[in-house]
Amino acid sequence: MNNLSNTIIVAKESKQMTWQAIADALEMSTVWTTSACLGMNSMPKDKAEALCSLLELGPEVCAALQKYPTKVWQQTVPTDPLIYRFYEIMGVYGDTLKEVIQEKFGDGIMSAIDFNMEVEKEENPNGDRVVVTMNGKFLKYKSW
Missing domain, CATH: 3.30.1160.10 (Cyanate lyase, C-terminal domain)
Structure with a gap:
């Protein structure tokens, strides 16, 4: 998991929010919202701003959420x-x-x-x- 994702997860947990609650606040699907927060999709500016406002995250997180991701994952058999x-x-x-x-x-x-x-x-x-x-x-x- 990348630093951006970790920052978002820490903020989510500190606010005791669920992915569903965050998605509802953004008026987006839970799966898409979670995926974008984990770095696998980019967020439109308005959604990134809304997320950062909701979780009290800085402008650097907002900018990073809007970048086009490089979708890379472990190519080995997952152990989770x-x-x-x-x-x-x-x-x-x-x-x-x-x-x-x-x-x-x-x-x-x-x-x-x-x-x-x-x-x-x-x-x-x-x-x-x-x-x-x-x-x-x-x-x-x-x-x-």
Whole structure:
């Protein structure tokens, strides 16, 4: 995690705020807001200013939030159990998802740019469920 993210997380925790509360204050999705605070998306100026006002962060944080990120992550197998499960899901079901998506849409990909994602909690008497919904525009490969 980078210094910017650490600064934001410390401020978030000192204010005893949740990512949901921060996202609600910014009128943005929880996933996008969290991702931007962790350095994986840039914030428009108005959202960066609103976040910095909310968390009482300085102008250097506001400016850094607006920069275009270099999206880099560890390329090794993750060791955090929750993150590893997503890695495992893609390892087990990645080829299946590719086959089903391409059968339904043709040769192409799901955009991670024209994209949104939601995380919901579904209460269940057998144990609460995590519901992750990913919604991305289909981008067809073109022939030339």
